[in-house]
Amino acid sequence: MYEGKIILLVCDGMADRQVKELGDKTPLEYAETPNMDELAEKGVTGLMDPIAPGVPPSSDTAHLAIFGYDPEKEYPGRGLFEAAGYGYKISDDEVAFRCNFSTVRKRGNELIVVDRRAGRISGSEAEALAKELQKIDEIDGVKVKFVHTLEHRGFLILKGEGLSANITDSDPHEIGAPVLESVPLESAVDFEDAQKTAQTVNKFVLQTFSVLNTHPINVERIKHGKLPANIVLPRGAGKRIKLENFEERWGMKPACVAAGPLYRGVAFELGFKLINVEGATGLPNTNIKGKFEAAVNALENYDFVFVHIKGTDNLSHSKDAKGKAEMISRIDNALPIIMDAVKEGVTFVLTADHTTPCSMGIHSGDPVPLLIVGPNVRRDFVKNFDEISVVRGGLHRIRGKELMNILLDVTHRAPEYGLRPSPKRVRYLPKIWNALKLNE
Amino acid sequence: MYEGKIILLVCDGMADRQVKELGDKTPLEYAETPNMDELAEKGVTGLMDPIAPGVPPSSDTAHLAIFGYDPEKEYPGRGLFEAAGYGYKISDDEVAFRCNFSTVRKRGNELIVVDRRAGRISGSEAEALAKELQKIDEIDGVKVKFVHTLEHRGFLILKGEGLSANITDSDPHEIGAPVLESVPLESAVDFEDAQKTAQTVNKFVLQTFSVLNTHPINVERIKHGKLPANIVLPRGAGKRIKLENFEERWGMKPACVAAGPLYRGVAFELGFKLINVEGATGLPNTNIKGKFEAAVNALENYDFVFVHIKGTDNLSHSKDAKGKAEMISRIDNALPIIMDAVKEGVTFVLTADHTTPCSMGIHSGDPVPLLIVGPNVRRDFVKNFDEISVVRGGLHRIRGKELMNILLDVTHRAPEYGLRPSPKRVRYLPKIWNALKLNE
Numbered sequence: 001m002y003e004g005k006i007i008l009l010v011c012d013g014m015a016d017r018q019v020k021e022l023g024d025k026t027p028l029e030y031a032e033t034p035n036m037d038e039l040a041e042k043g044v045t046g047l048m049d050p051i052a053p054g055v056p057p058s059s060d061t062a063h064l065a066i067f068g069y070d071p072e073k074e075y076p077g078r079g080l081f082e083a084a085g086y087g088y089k090i091s092d093d094e095v096a097f098r099c100n101f102s103t104v105r106k107r108g109n110e111l112i113v114v115d116r117r118a119g120r121i122s123g124s125e126a127e128a129l130a131k132e133l134q135k136i137d138e139i140d141g142v143k144v145k146f147v148h149t150l151e152h153r154g155f156l157i158l159k160g161e162g163l164s165a166n167i168t169d170s171d172p173h174e175i176g177a178p179v180l181e182s183v184p185l186e187s188a189v190d191f192e193d194a195q196k197t198a199q200t201v202n203k204f205v206l207q208t209f210s211v212l213n214t215h216p217i218n219v220e221r222i223k224h225g226k227l228p229a230n231i232v233l234p235r236g237a238g239k240r241i242k243l244e245n246f247e248e249r250w251g252m253k254p255a256c257v258a259a260g261p262l263y264r265g266v267a268f269e270l271g272f273k274l275i276n277v278e279g280a281t282g283l284p285n286t287n288i289k290g291k292f293e294a295a296v297n298a299l300e301n302y303d304f305v306f307v308h309i310k311g312t313d314n315l316s317h318s319k320d321a322k323g324k325a326e327m328i329s330r331i332d333n334a335l336p337i338i339m340d341a342v343k344e345g346v347t348f349v350l351t352a353d354h355t356t357p358c359s360m361g362i363h364s365g366d367p368v369p370l371l372i373v374g375p376n377v378r379r380d381f382v383k384n385f386d387e388i389s390v391v392r393g394g395l396h397r398i399r400g401k402e403l404m405n406i407l408l409d410v411t412h413r414a415p416e417y418g419l420r421p422s423p424k425r426v427r428y429l430p431k432i433w434n435a436l437k438l439n440e
Numbered sequence: 441m442y443e444g445k446i447i448l449l450v451c452d453g454m455a456d457r458q459v460k461e462l463g464d465k466t467p468l469e470y471a472e473t474p475n476m477d478e479l480a481e482k483g484v485t486g487l488m489d490p491i492a493p494g495v496p497p498s499s500d501t502a503h504l505a506i507f508g509y510d511p512e513k514e515y516p517g518r519g520l521f522e523a524a525g526y527g528y529k530i531s532d533d534e535v536a537f538r539c540n541f542s543t544v545r546k547r548g549n550e551l552i553v554v555d556r557r558a559g560r561i562s563g564s565e566a567e568a569l570a571k572e573l574q575k576i577d578e579i580d581g582v583k584v585k586f587v588h589t590l591e592h593r594g595f596l597i598l599k600g601e602g603l604s605a606n607i608t609d610s611d612p613h614e615i616g617a618p619v620l621e622s623v624p625l626e627s628a629v630d631f632e633d634a635q636k637t638a639q640t641v642n643k644f645v646l647q648t649f650s651v652l653n654t655h656p657i658n659v660e661r662i663k664h665g666k667l668p669a670n671i672v673l674p675r676g677a678g679k680r681i682k683l684e685n686f687e688e689r690w691g692m693k694p695a696c697v698a699a700g701p702l703y704r705g706v707a708f709e710l711g712f713k714l715i716n717v718e719g720a721t722g723l724p725n726t727n728i729k730g731k732f733e734a735a736v737n738a739l740e741n742y743d744f745v746f747v748h749i750k751g752t753d754n755l756s757h758s759k760d761a762k763g764k765a766e767m768i769s770r771i772d773n774a775l776p777i778i779m780d781a782v783k784e785g786v787t788f789v790l791t792a793d794h795t796t797p798c799s800m801g802i803h804s805g806d807p808v809p810l811l812i813v814g815p816n817v818r819r820d821f822v823k824n825f826d827e828i829s830v831v832r833g834g835l836h837r838i839r840g841k842e843l844m845n846i847l848l849d850v851t852h853r854a855p856e857y858g859l860r861p862s863p864k865r866v867r868y869l870p871k872i873w874n875a876l877k878l879n880e
Contacts, residue, residue, distance in 0.1 A: 017818040026818075051857050053838055054845030058858035071858065078858065109878040168860045170876065178875035185860060202876055209878075236859070359816070363856055365849035366818050388834065391820055397836040 002346035003375065004411045006252070006304045007295050007338055009349065010066065011331060012059065012260070013313030013356030015368040015387055019321040027321050027358065028369070029386040031328035035335035036350065036371070036385035039342070043373030045382045046395025048403065050354055054365040057400075059313075062353035063266045067246060067306075068404030074243060076269075077165040078236030082155050084268045085261025086147070090240055095163045095197060097156040097234035099146070100171065101126050103227040104179060104209070111179040111209065111231065113172060117152040119227030125217055126152060129229055132215060136207050142200045146232065149261065156234050158200055164193035169235035170205045179205065179233065201234055208232040245271040246304070250404060251413060255298045257291050258282075258308035267306060273298075284311030284327050292337040299346060316356035324358060347374030347411055349403075350385065370395060370403070376410045442786035443815065444851045446692070446744045447735050447778055449789065450506065451771060452499065452700070453753030453796030455808040455827055459761040467761050467798065468809070468826040471768035475775035476790065476811070476825035479782070483813030485822045486835025488843065490794055494805040497840075499753075502793035503706045507686060507746075508844030516709075517605045517678030522595050524708045525701025526587070530680055535603045535637060537596040537674035539586070540611065541566050543667040544619060544649070551619040551649065551671065553612055557592040559667030565657055566592060569669055572655060576647050582640045586672065589701065596674050598640055604633035609675035610645045619645065619673065641674055648672040685711040686744070690844055691853060695738040697731050698722070698748035707746060713738075724751035724767050732777040739786060756796035764798060787814030787851055789843075790825065810835060810843075816850045 014028060022030040049055070050062035051071065060081050061071040079096035083089075090096045101118040104111040118126075130148035137144055143159040166188035172180050182201040184194035209231045212218060218228035246254045248271075256267035257275050259282035264274055277294045279287030288309065295307045309331060315324040342348050348371075355366040369390040380394030398406070408414040454468060462470040489495070490502035491511065500521050501511040519536035523529075530536045541558040544551040558566075570588035577584055583599040606628035612620050622641040624634030649671045652658060658668035686694045688711075696707035697715050699722035704714055717734045719727030728749065735747045749771060755764040782788050788811075795806035809830040820834030838846070848854040 017816065047834075047836065052845065053835075053842045054847070054849040054854060056849065056854050056856045058856050061858040075858065106878070110875045111878065173859060181874045181876040183874070205876060206879060357816075360852065364816075364852075365845065365854050387818060388820060391834045391836070392832060 001344040002299050002341055004303065004413070005299045005345070006347045006349065006407055006411060007299070007307060007341065008066070008304070009307045009309070009338070010063070010351060010353050011309045011312045011328070012353055013316045013363070014328060014352035015355035015366060016316065016321070016324070017355070017357045017359060017364075017366065019358055022321055022325060026387050027325040028328055029388065031325040031332065033328060033332040033385060035332045035339060037383060039335070039339070039348065039350065039373045040371055040385040040389070041383045042379065043371050044377045044380050044395055045369065045371050045385065045390040045393030047367035047390060047393075047397040048351060048370040048400055049367045049397065050400035052399065053367070056363040056365045057354045058363070059353055060262055060266055062400060063263060065400030066351070066353065066403055067266075067270060068250060068401060069243070070401055074241070076241045076243065077238030078262070079155065079165070079238030080240060081238065081262055081265035081269060082236065083157065083238070083265070085263070085265030086149055086155070088147070088155070088157070090157060090238070091159075092240050093161060093163065094157050094159045094239070095165050096238045097201070098236045099154045099156050099232050099234045101129065101152045101154070101229035102171070102231050102233045103229065104231045107178075113175055113177055113179060115227050116171065116173075116175065116233070118229035119221075121152050121229045123151055125221070126154070126229060129212060129215060129217055130154060132211055133208055133232065136204065136211070139200050139203050139207075144204060152229070154232070156204070156232070158197065162193045163197045163239070164188065164190045165197075165237035165239035166190060166194045167198040167201065167237050170201060171233035171235040173235075179231065182234075197237070205231065205233065243269055247271055250304070250408065252303035253301070254304040254306065255302035256306045256308070257295050257298065258306070258310075259286060260308060260310040263308045263310070272306065273302060282310040284314055284323065286311055288331055288334040289337060292334050296337060296341045299341060312352070313356055316358050317361050319358045319361045321358040342373055345375050347372065347377070347407065349407065367397060370398070372406070372410060374410055376412060441784040442739050442781055444743065444853070445739045445785070446787045446789065446847055446851060447739070447747060447781065448506070448744070449747045449749070449778070450503070450791060450793050451749045451752045451768070452793055453756045453803065454768065454792035455795035455806060456756065456761070456764070457795070457797045457799060457804075457806065459798055462761055462765060466827050467765040468768055469828065471765040471772065473768060473772040473825060475772045475779060477823060479775070479779065479788065479790065479813045480811055480825040480829070481823045482819065483811050484817050484820050484835055485809065485811050485825065485830040485833030487807035487830060487833075487837040488791060488810040488840055489807045489837065490840035492839065493807065496803040496805040497794045498803070499793055500702055500706055502840060503703060505840030506791070506793065506843055507706075507710060508690060508841060509683070510841055514681070514683060516681045516683065518676030518702070519595065519605070519678030520680060521678065521702055521705035521709060522676065523597065523678070523705065525703070525705030526589055526595070528587070528595070528597070530597060530678070531599075532680050533601060533603065534597050534599045534679070535605050536678045537641070538676045539594045539596050539672050539674045541569065541592045541594070541669035542611070542671050542673045543669065544671045547618075553615055553617055553619060555667050556611065556613075556615065556673070558669035559661075561592050561669045563591055565661075566594070566669060569652060569655060569657055570594060572651050573648055573672065576644065576651070579640050579643050579647075584644060592669070594672070596644070596672070598637065602633045603637045603679070604628065604630045605637075605677035605679035606630060606634045607638040607641065607677050610641060611673035611675040613675075619671065622674075637677070645671065645673065683709055687711055690744070690848065692743035693741070694744040694746065695742035696746045696748070697735050697738065698746070698750075699726060700748060700750040703748045703750070712746065713742065722750045724754055724763065726751055728771055728774040729777060732774050736777060736781045739781065752792070753796055756798050757801050759798045759801045761798040782813055785815050787812065787817070787847065789847065807837060810838070812846070812850060814850055816852060
């Protein structure tokens, strides 16, 4: 019934290294995962480097690669996806940035980052501060728009002629480091545009500090021993580039079941249908069963259903190995919903977008485990789904950008190399391969 | 104490194939290696193709790849490294060649190679012959300088305008073959320069024959039944290209513990500090413990310490499988010196630069075993370090040029892909990332 359909489940940052407090097991080894193990036994497994061996992926570049795009050549910058995740499709003359409300202190004429999330300021306080910042609506002829989203998060849009995304971040990504001057990337070919954009960003950052540092809300926060949200730090400049539609590229109608805005943003920009699920939060408390049910229901109208679970990554970033293992068990516990669909012919893929070792709390470059199960998969000997067991799997070690070809193959969509047109492509690209018409 | 520091031990040509006289084991399987096995159990293992599957690497290109350079694009030619190994940093208008004193005999108007090493002539005799050759100081306006180094070895420098390294070797690399006419490489874009350089080399080779063939030293050698050193055969033309400094590329201060000139030359050209060790010979009789102690001591001031053991390759070239296994056991026996540093947090890498099967006596394209052990490594199930056991290792099969990214990752230096600047890079590239300054 579901033959040829695919569910791809990405558990964000699920992969890890051995953890001492878990008896030298990884959270995935430690967790109770009878269903994942059953699927491993029925399917084929291996390791995947989302980008390349040893390269820690960002979440957006990892997902692009997994969806069969080459982040080396097809990466518009994170800001575009962040804005898209909130339904803001930037136009060609705009540059978008992910932003954090942060806490800084003066040291000489530098600003030192004390907390990158301003003591995890509440949404309502941040929203009130954002209202003040919206008075900054123009800098040197460039239109400025700051939008608050959730908690300490927001995005910035610059609009005008001659803007570039080829600039560095203001956010140093490290506590104790100074707020950085944004400058053109060394690789920027549009140097003058990049310089103008970087200068606008620098002025914006300084203006947010002068507006926020003495703002009554922050004065009040300090009085109550809280960290002030006294600056906004942009990062991940993004500008629209031509991104081929997922359906055009792969011949499958795609849908997305995700709550995290970045993942929704990536999927949205590639033309996925976004499916909303009650109780889906993008946090460890998310409604896992609801998401899996929504994914199976989506198979009715879609060929490729991407399901994203963010909580495993959040727990890794907060170095909570036991919590992470426990969340993996809860994911496993909900898997029978998808396994029923597997019995009806769906091809199911389980993986992570990157490793986030609980020992580090940030992404690492270790490869992630990968599992594919479905009617046309050549099974291997592996009977457990974890980072170590899959080393012996039949997929060996592949790159993220190779996954889609494998999925085309095991759903019998893969065109034979060298044939033109390739037989399967005919079905999916009718606009290219037209039938020859009989002369009347 | 050594967290984030790296020791890379390359045992030259250590990898092999099964040898009949060792009971169908490889020398590495046959050798007593309890320490290597203990490290394998604690670390992650795999196979590495220094260049590519099936491609036998030269020692210099293999090391370049292992240090994270792309020999396809960043290879100046061996001569540059040979000269550098003796402290001679060639300038932009020079071309350098590795040379051998060899034995040839006339056949018609060709010179046939009888021995590529002139019966392993002694250093003092070779030095005396080199003095004669130094009278050849100019050919067709090109300055010529021949330098004797060790035993039958030396190097040649040509200096002048319009010289090229894109030429073929005079040395046929085979006994019984004729000395070859040097000609421009088919790929040479600087054809005229290459032709001029090749002609200079050809004239030099013929002149060495006319000087050496009747030289009293050689007359004397023949009288005593020894092979005459009656020609000098250049090979491996090298010219300076821009090679990025290792520290700039990888953010680690590098040091080198090696006695073999070629390896010292590669390291020197990449900006490694060369550390000398008493009794280090570049031969099977080298002072292994002294080298390991020097490597551990170097951790005080350096982040990345490269240790090179050459003897394993020498024994492979002389097809001495038992001797090779015995030398591997001696290396293993000295490993506790490094294992103590591993206990204090150092990341240790053990590998070979290529396979040299004792059955062949020359380099082959078989992949080499690779082991990484350290505090941030995800362990696999492999418990033995040899070519066959590591097939099931967690690293699977990587390319030489991928190793450095993996080492950045397991020492927590790897920048997150897509971030600009990436967090760790801030520390290493201060010249790009400036602090934003407050307006006064």
